[in-house]
Amino acid sequence: MRLCMSIISGAVLLLLVGCGSDTRQDVSLAYTVNAGESLSDVGRKSGLSVSDIIRYNDLDSHVLRAGQRLYLPGISTLPEVVAKPEKQQEEYIYRLVTRAQWGAQPSKANFDPMSLITRITIHHTDDEMSKGQSWGDKEIVRRIQRHHQKNNNWADIGYHFLIGSDGRVYEGRPLTVQGAHARGANNIANIGVSLIGDFDKQLPGAAQMRGLRALLTDLQQRYGIENTRVYGHDDFVTTVCPGERLKAWIDDYRKR
Numbered sequence: 288m289r290l291c292m293s294i295i296s297g298a299v300l301l302l303l304v305g306c307g308s309d310t311r312q313d314v315s316l317a318y319t320v321n322a323g324e325s326l327s328d329v330g331r332k333s334g335l336s337v338s339d340i341i342r343y344n345d346l347d348s349h350v351l352r353a354g355q356r357l358y359l360p361g362i363s364t365l366p367e368v369v370a371k372p373e374k375q376q377e378e379y380i381y382r383l384v385t386r387a388q389w390g391a392q393p394s395k396a397n398f399d400p401m402s403l404i405t406r407i408t409i410h411h412t413d414d415e416m417s418k419g420q421s422w423g424d425k426e427i428v429r430r431i432q433r434h435h436q437k438n439n440n441w442a443d444i445g446y447h448f449l450i451g452s453d454g455r456v457y458e459g460r461p462l463t464v465q466g467a468h469a470r471g472a473n474n475i476a477n478i479g480v481s482l483i484g485d486f487d488k489q490l491p492g493a494a495q496m497r498g499l500r501a502l503l504t505d506l507q508q509r510y511g512i513e514n515t516r517v518y519g520h521d522d523f524v525t526t527v528c529p530g531e532r533l534k535a536w537i538d539d540y541r542k543r
């Protein structure tokens with residue numbers, strides 16, 4: 288009797304396992320892309336070739352966005368090591384300070400619309416705005432906006448983003464609007480990012496650099512921008528901006 292029961296439960300178990308595998312064969316995985324993950328990462332994890340993933344998903348860019356859903360046909364189980372260690376993900380997270388939060392004045396109407404974004408230019412604000420003062424980043428951003436709108440007669444603060452000393456990212460003019468940061472036609476398709484401070488003699492601190500790397504990663508993934516299309520202000524015009532030390536970092540970043 289006992290033997291009989293165990294044969295029956297063994298059969299039930301087999302049946303369950305069998306059903307399970309059968310069902311799973313037809314399931315294609317909808318995979319959520321992690322921050323910083325590339326097509327070849329997903330390829331390696333899933334065993335699919337990069338060209339197959341592109342074809343199945345009808346991708347027109349080789350750069351993946353965090354959160355993007357990929358259809359991985361024939362893959363019945365979650366690829367191993369789908370998530371990067373938390374520390375690495377942290378690297379790509381930044382805190383955005385919205386225009387409302389820093390107390391921006393409304394944009395004026397004299398702007399050009401942004402064309403398809405293809406490049407990013409990095410600046411520093413230098414100490415002109417905060418010489419000898421300890422206003423804090425919010426007040427510096429407000430003062431830069433006032434200067435750009437009143438003295439330069441621009442529609443808004445010239446940059447799309449500013450990065451504070453604590454790594455927070457301040458929302459500048461909207462990305463739907465062309466920037467005013469690299470002079471004339473250099474502004475076309477060009478996102479302007481400015482680090483608050485003077486980086487001629489020293490690099491930004493660790494928190495500010497983390498903010499910069501996280502913002503670059505996000506923007507580059509969103510718009511499919513290669514590292515070689517990340518510039519310093521002085522790549523376009525003769526200027527000391529973004530400072531010698533920060534420029535050396537950018538030159539190195541472009542080669543990575």
Ligand SMILES: [Zn+2]
Nearest residue numbers: 410411520528
């Ligand atoms: Zn500049």
